[in-house]
Amino acid sequence: MSEAAAGRGCMGRDIRGRRSSVNGRWRISRSIVFPLCAALLIGLVIWPVSGVITITESAQGVYQIGEPVTFSGLNTENTTTYLFMIGPYLDERGTMLSNTSQLAKDGHLDSTGVGSDWTWSFSWDTSGPGVALYEGVYLIYAVDRPADKSNVVGKNHDTRTIEFRGRLLPVTTPPTETPTPVPTWTRPPAGSDVRVSFDPTNDAPGKFDGLILAYEAVRGTGDSDIYLYDIATGNTTAIATGPAIQRTPAVSGDMVVYTAYTKKGWEQTDTDLYLYRISTGETTRITLPGEQVNPRISGNLLAWQDEPPGHSSVNLMLQDLSTGAQMKVPTRMWAYSPDISGDQVIWIDNPAGPAVYLYDLTGDTWQRVTNRTGIQGQPVLDRGRIAWADSRGDDIDIFVLDLATGVETQVTEGDGNQFTPSLSGDRVVWIDFRNRNHDVYTYDLATGRTTEVTTNPAEQENVQIGGCIVAWSDDRNGSYDVYYQELSGCTPPPAIGMVSLPEETPVATETPVTTRTTVPTTVATPPETPVPTTQSPGFPAALAPAGIGAALLAWRRSKGSP
Numbered sequence: 001m002s003e004a005a006a007g008r009g010c011m012g013r014d015i016r017g018r019r020s021s022v023n024g025r026w027r028i029s030r031s032i033v034f035p036l037c038a039a040l041l042i043g044l045v046i047w048p049v050s051g052v053i054t055i056t057e058s059a060q061g062v063y064q065i066g067e068p069v070t071f072s073g074l075n076t077e078n079t080t081t082y083l084f085m086i087g088p089y090l091d092e093r094g095t096m097l098s099n100t101s102q103l104a105k106d107g108h109l110d111s112t113g114v115g116s117d118w119t120w121s122f123s124w125d126t127s128g129p130g131v132a133l134y135e136g137v138y139l140i141y142a143v144d145r146p147a148d149k150s151n152v153v154g155k156n157h158d159t160r161t162i163e164f165r166g167r168l169l170p171v172t173t174p175p176t177e178t179p180t181p182v183p184t185w186t187r188p189p190a191g192s193d194v195r196v197s198f199d200p201t202n203d204a205p206g207k208f209d210g211l212i213l214a215y216e217a218v219r220g221t222g223d224s225d226i227y228l229y230d231i232a233t234g235n236t237t238a239i240a241t242g243p244a245i246q247r248t249p250a251v252s253g254d255m256v257v258y259t260a261y262t263k264k265g266w267e268q269t270d271t272d273l274y275l276y277r278i279s280t281g282e283t284t285r286i287t288l289p290g291e292q293v294n295p296r297i298s299g300n301l302l303a304w305q306d307e308p309p310g311h312s313s314v315n316l317m318l319q320d321l322s323t324g325a326q327m328k329v330p331t332r333m334w335a336y337s338p339d340i341s342g343d344q345v346i347w348i349d350n351p352a353g354p355a356v357y358l359y360d361l362t363g364d365t366w367q368r369v370t371n372r373t374g375i376q377g378q379p380v381l382d383r384g385r386i387a388w389a390d391s392r393g394d395d396i397d398i399f400v401l402d403l404a405t406g407v408e409t410q411v412t413e414g415d416g417n418q419f420t421p422s423l424s425g426d427r428v429v430w431i432d433f434r435n436r437n438h439d440v441y442t443y444d445l446a447t448g449r450t451t452e453v454t455t456n457p458a459e460q461e462n463v464q465i466g467g468c469i470v471a472w473s474d475d476r477n478g479s480y481d482v483y484y485q486e487l488s489g490c491t492p493p494p495a496i497g498m499v500s501l502p503e504e505t506p507v508a509t510e511t512p513v514t515t516r517t518t519v520p521t522t523v524a525t526p527p528e529t530p531v532p533t534t535q536s537p538g539f540p541a542a543l544a545p546a547g548i549g550a551a552l553l554a555w556r557r558s559k560g561s562p
Contacts, residue, residue, distance in 0.1 A: 088135075202218045205472065226239050244260045256277075296340045335347040
């Protein structure tokens with residue numbers, strides 16, 4: 001064999017030996033790479049990576065205040081998850097969910113344990129006694145260590161946005177105060193002025209139907225509270241006090257209704273309705289989204305002016321307080337200034353050309369009852385009669401319309417303006433300016449007789465009548481106090497009968513017809529969404545491509561690809 005051939009033979013053996021050696025090493029490395037890649041993928045799936053926390057909630061992010069809310073999520077960093085929130089009227093650094101007066105910056109946070117599968121859950125009772133919520137958007141924080149909004153940076157945390165619209169019906173709270181007893185009390189004789197309120201506030205009586213007066217006390221700070229005065233006993237009861245602004249009370253039998261809202265700076269919450277029961281001292285919130293104002297009550301029926309969010313319309317609503325049934329009264333355009341008596345309700349429709357309209361629940365009929373557009377202020381309704389102030393002449397006068405007969409009576413004529421009438425049975429009262437100051441006058445529809453109620457030279461305002469009792473605001477003591485007088489020779493009118501709403505009513509159309517709309521009184525709570533059991537705790541999305549890439553590389557090398 002030549003030397004060259006021998007060299008080629010040796011080289012061939014050398015090359016084949018090298019290939020054999022490389023293939024052997026690759027077989028050895030392949031036997032190591034596949035188990036390592038498989039172990040890496042399995043580890044990424046089943047082994048948590050530190051620093052992961054998530055939060056979700058049980059529904060779709062929109063609730064009514066009073067609904068329960070359940071939050072849940074993952075926490076692979078700690079055995080405890082901490083929660084706080086920010087939102088309308090809350091501290092900017094956060095508060096507890098369960099007690100909004102407790103601040104996160106002071107170390108007060110809600111907490112819940114983390115399970116062995118790295119999941120956690122927290123149930124939030126938004127109707128709790130320490131929870132003060134308002135309509136709006138809230139941001140909920142879940143943190144793996146105690147923190148507030150100012151120092152969550154650097155800590156593992158996640159957030160969830162939820163919104164509250166309106167409140168659940170009903171929400172019952174205990175009374176704010178007990179009645180103040182009067183040791184000895186002798187009811188003053190008819191025809192005498194009796195002072196009811198004594199605080200240095202400006203007080204005004206609300207509409208009433210008997211011997212219980214409700215009045216609003218307005219303080220210089222803008223706050224206002226509601227009080228009750230019992231003419232039979234002389235007792236005064238505070239029924240709505242505190243930071244909220246409570247207004248426009250009305251009384252019927254055992255029940256008092258009023259509105260309330262809160263204000264902070266330039267921000268104001270929606271106005272809601274509240275019902276107070278005199279016999280039990282319980283307060284119930286009655287509300288829908290938007291503004292509920294101008295409540296009026298007769299027997300067990302409550303009427304109010306309802307302004308939905310955005311005020312695209314102004315509706316007239318009724319609720320049967322015995323059953324909770326609600327309905328929307330068919331109106332022509334925008335309904336303002338309602339009043340109710342028995343089975344009849346009135347309102348002013350079309351403020352550009354105001355006229356009084358009537359809806360009769362028993363007859364299921366709707367009609368316009370005034371033909372002129374000089375209506376001033378709020379019309380009142382009592383036992384089939386309507387009274388209002390009208391500017392059809394040279395000044396403002398009081399008119400009364402009998403709905404049964406269609407007879408209209410002009411109660412006052414000339415001698416200055418007369419306004420803000422109130423009506424009970426045959427008696428009409430109003431504020432009169434004939435003496436160049438504001439005085440209280442009354443007119444007896446049965447006899448045609450006009451009488452000045454009080455001769456005090458001070459100013460009188462905000463007159464109301466219930467039965468034979470006339471109440472008003474009087475500034476004879478330097479601020480407006482509530483006074484009343486029992487009319488001499490007066491027989492109280494008969495009691496107004498109870499009327500019920502049907503629990504189910506047909507839907508009303510936009511055009512006023514004899515149909516009705518039922519408003520739901522409850523809101524269904526969506527079912528909880530469970531925490532997914534297939535989700536791998538602590539599997540960061542950024543590591544997933546790396547694991548898949550390692551497996552793909554090993555597969556290509558096993559096929560001989562470079």
